[in-house]
Amino acid sequence: MHHHKEWITVDILDKIQERRNKKAAINTSQTRSEKAKARTEYTEVNKQVKRSIRTDERKYVEDLAEKAAREGNMRQMYDITKKLSGNHRKPERLVKSKEGEVITNIEEQRNRWVEHFKELLNRPAPLNPPNIEAAPTDFPIDIGPPTIEEIRMAIRQIKSDRAAGPDNIPAEALKADVAATARILHILFNKIWDEEEVPKDWKEGLLIKILKKGDLSNCDNYRGITLLPIPGKVFNRVLLNRMRDCIDAKLRDQQAGFRKDRSCTDQIATLRIIVEQSIEWNSSLYINFID
Structure with missing residues (x-):
């Protein structure tokens, strides 16, 4: 008999x-096209499962919080609030120095992470930069101040159920009243446009480390993601919406990453088919991975 978490629904x-x-x-697919189709369908269902789990878990916790509030259970309210805000800490894992020695002191561990990401993200410029032709910059893009309608659209496009930045303002807070939020941000965005300077808080983020694979104590086995303020993301989305159509027309069809209605999953499926054909026909295949 399987024991499921309480918030797991029949739909999930x-x-x-x-x-x-x-x-x-x-x-069980018999042909390459069937396999590619099945893989695409699996990817989509997998996304739906993850999305449903996040939504249902959050709703379950929020319902518990409301129940605790009605009953006046402040201890439970505090615990649930911490869970909802993400302010619960896991114990620090052991980490190794560059020389391979295990660091147990928490302060020294944090210093090691600072050292690691400084070296990773602050690489010096190459001594001999490649001679690449500069991309054109004369695109027909609106350069006037953001309008309220543009800001409304950008707010709706920001994804929910994402961690907030250092200001602890989640996307849901901005979406609670899109019209009111747009009016407030319109004043701020126009000030930014006139002064050509964004708030310094937008230049700060929370750097989160995520394990890729391998030894948990090796810093090289982690990748970092930066959580930025959501209002800054709305501003960036306004700019992206203005640029997207002009830039998209100049991009190659082969580029699928970071493009609307495209996915790297399709490219991966295509590459697998090419590899399978190469093996089947016993022909040479050269693949260049650039990161």
Whole structure:
């Protein structure tokens, strides 16, 4: 008998079963096109499962918080609030120095992470920069101040259920009343436009380390993601919406990453088919990975 977490719903279990079926379909596909189609369907269902789990878990915790508030259970309210805000800390993992020695002191561990990311992110410029032709800059892009309608659209486009930046303002707070938020941000964005200077708080972020694979104590086995203030992301989204169509027309069809209605998953499926054909026809294949 399986024991599921209390917030797991029947709909999620059905989606998980559908994901299993899609994964099985990949292995039983007879042709390359069937396999590529099955893999695309699996990827989409997998996204739906993860999205549903996040949504249902959050709703479950919020319902608990409301119940605790009605009953006046302040201890439970405090614990749930910490969980909702993400302010619960896990114990620090052991980390190794560059020489491979284990660091147990928490302050020294943090200093090691600072050292690691400084070296990783602050690489010196190459001595002999490549001679690459500069991209054109004369695009027909609106350079007037952001309008309220543009800001409304940008707020709606910001994804929910994402961690907030250093200001601790989540996307849901801005979306609670899009019209009111847009009016407030319109004043701020126009000030930024006139003074050509963004708030210094927008230049700060929370650097979170995420394990890729391998030894948990080796800093090189982690990648960092930076959590930035959501209002700054709204401003960036306004700029992106203005630039996207002009820039998109200049990009190659082969580029799928960071483009609307495209996915690297499709490119991966195409590459797998090319590899399979190369093996089937016993022909040479050269692949260049650039990061």
